[in-house]
Amino acid sequence: MTETLSGRAPADDVTAAREHLWMHFAPQPQDNEDLPLIVRGEGAHIYDAAGRRYLDGLAGLFVVQAGHGRRELAQVMAAQASELAFFPIWSYANRPAAELAERLASLAPGNLNRVFFTNSGSEAVESAWKLAKQYFRLTGRPGKHKVISRMTAYHGTTQGALSITGVPELKQDFEPLVPSAHKTVNTNIYRAPVHGDDPEAFGRWAADQIELAILAEGEDSVAAVFLEPVQNSGGCFPPPLGYFQRVRQICDKYDVLLVSDEVICAFGRLGTYFGADKFGYEPDIITCAKGLTSCYAPMGAMIASGKLFEPFASGRNIFKHGYTFGGHPVAAAVALANLDIFERDGLNQHVLANEAAFRGTLEKLNDLALVGDVRGDGYFYGIELVKDKATKETFTPEESQRILKGFLSRRLFENGLYCRADDRGDPVIQLSPPLTIGQSEFDEIEQILRHTLTEAEELL
Structure with a gap:
């Protein structure tokens, strides 16, 4: 029997998983269950x-x-780890992170040109809410801190992202959560309460519910609306024709940021680099992760517009937020190689x-x-x-x-x-x-x- 470097004989992998691996979003497998x-x-x-x-x-x-x-991705990771395995982007830069930020800015719609790296989609959503709060504080509107999202929508597991999530059973064991997160209707036309036979009218109605939610909370208190291009949780709800254009009008009217949560929808899932491109709207922030590296390494990002970066551009103000592994050079290198595959193939x-x-x-x-x-x-x-x-x-x-x-x-x-x-x-x-x-x-x-x-x- 071979031994590990610690000198202990390795356990059977399934036994090790049963006895030591804490499963995510799943009951722990019992001895009589297949794993x-x-x-x-x-x-x-x-x-x-x-x-x-x-x-x-x-x-x-x-x-x-x-x-x-994809062995080429593994080879890129090995080469980068051999050259520079890690260095933080807290006051420093590394070449892969800088190149990836430039590339994402070139791919993102409109004026979204500032890239803040995270490790996951939940962290990207968390970062977007924090940026929205600080942005309005720095621009003289500190009362704008609330967010609107949709029923049944899933936006992540960290305390802020979970608060934005609209799935009650995922939240109840962790309450109280972050206050100021409010919900409105989603775009499930299959179960539409009105206009079920007219997708465009239903989309207009669903978008208008966002306006009603903003007014109910007070336009001076709402900072952002978080929406997925195609809502995942609940079973893939695409937007009706004109829905996002109407949402964009509403957000502009009340000076509310539109956050396109594209943790799933970005990087080809809908046939475009970003879901906002597929449905023809320009958000203020895109949150993404998952397909950025084809998950050969963990990585996420918040991509923000130049407008949101302006209060920080002079260096007098700091976005007081970050992650040890954000902009990790190995993850950034594999993301660049992954995007090369997108183009080549x-x-x-x-x-x-x-x-x-x-x-x-x-x-x-x-x-x-x-x-x-x-x-x-x-x-x-x-x-x-x-x-x-x-x-x-x-x-x-x-x-x-x-x-x-x-x-x-x-x-x-x-x-x-x-x-x-x-x-x-x-x-x-x-x-x-x-x-x-x-x-x-x-x-x-x-x-x-x-x-x-x-x-x-x-x-x-």
Whole structure:
């Protein structure tokens, strides 16, 4: 038996995970439960310790845009770590971080040209709220500190980002949270309370609810509105035509910052570098992470407009915020190489050329009794499951737990598809595959979903 450097014999990996690894957003596996151990990825597929192969229908966690096993990215990381593994950007700069900031500024829409690096999406959202507060304080409006976000929306796990999040069950164990975060309606037209047959009118109505929320809180107290281009939690809610243009008008009217939370939607997920480009609006801040490095290294960013940087430009004022690992040279180097792959392989163009085929393949599932709605954009889709297609009746919490967590999550994986069966809001299956896949993988996803959902119908 081999020994570790500490002199102790290595434990079986699954046993080690059971006894020492604290799982994220999941119950701790018990001794009688299977615990998959993923050991390798290649392209659009992952492999477990037993050699079983699965189609990665979620790109890890909405992140592995360029696909698994890109050795060129690993080589870039090794080369950078050999040259400069780390140095903080607290009063100093490193070459990869500077080059990446310049590149992101060139890709971002409009006048978004200042890049503040973080380690994650939650930290990027946290940074955006803090910047909004300090910006208004420095410009003579310290009362503007509140934020508006949407019901069911997920914006992160840190105390500020969790406060902006609109999923009550994720928040209740950690209350009291940061005050001043308020919620308004989302763009789920499938369950629209009004204008369900007129997407443009529904979008106008949904945007106008943001104005009502600003007025209800007091326009002199609201600093920012946080919106995802396509809302993730709840099952992929795209914006109706004209929605973001109306939101931009409202934010301008009341001098409120528009924050486009693109932790999922940026870097090709919708076929553009940023979701704001896809839907034709210019935010004041973009928050991003995940696909920036295709998650070969942790990295996030807040990209702010020149206007927001003005109070800091002279050096008299400091944004009193930062992270040890922000702008990490190895992460920045791999992000630059990842963006090179985007350009060389045409990943955005590939998504735009194939998004209609992906949607069409998934819409074949509409003939199943469980499938109520197929919605999304680009390579980002949600399939809402219903108890009754005619009435759109959803499942009880107990039924949802039994069908989604008790059956579909496990069974889809057993049948060769890794994706997410999600009950934050109405029950959905979420799909966000690597941006490299095409029709053969679309067909594989549809066939596995069809087979597994047909099995699930027998549980009703």
